[in-house]
Amino acid sequence: LSKNRLELLGTADQLSVLMHFVQRFRADEGLSDGDAFALELVLEELFMNVILHGSQGRSSPARVAVQLSTTTDAMLIEVEDDGTPFDLLSAPAPDLNLDLDQRPVGGLGLHLIREVMDHVDYQFVSGRNRVQLRKTLTP
């Protein structure tokens, strides 16, 4: 098992475990504040998304695997879960021009993921959701 891989249950109390894992990766890789912020944000949104959507119609929480790595100029994130199939790329973009009273409460998490990352890919492979993301590192 790679040191940059984490497996956990898709329950809200595991978010702190995930964030601890991110903090260690950040320190090991010497990520900038901005890149670390983006990584934390994207992983929280993905993880909470699995909790909200991935457990629908199931009696037990989804299992989630997170793998982080860096290349010379980018960080790569892969999140897999065995929850309900959910293509986050199919979610409609929120209308940011709506006024305060009309803005829906929610729906921003997936938008943030797409905004913060340079590349997002979704596949449903062998009964698992697989999201692969890439962000160019701040020089």
Add this chain to the structure above:
Amino acid sequence: MHTKIETQGAAIVVSPCGRLDFAASNDFQVQMQEILAGSGKPPVAVVIDGSGMEYISSAGLRVFLVAARSAKTAGTQFVVCELTPPVREVFEVSGFDRILTLHASLPEALSAVEHATN
């Protein structure tokens, strides 16, 4: 995350300190509801001082959206100031700079609130 609450003139200044993630958002939501309800009558103005807020996710943004709506309904001014650069970026990417009143500094926010009250 912890939250500091103090009164400055007609305004209640709320300073969330730390990370406003999913885990912290429920408590903060409850706090904001209590502050906006006031004791007996809704406050004239609520200023959120974001200088201590290191992180925010969509769960945190939701608290701001709900609070701003409650404030509007109650006739309470609701302004946000001193956002740290990464948090401000999340607000901007989400279009929250269009639906909320953002000020660069706390004195600026307090002065804007004061002028609107008088």
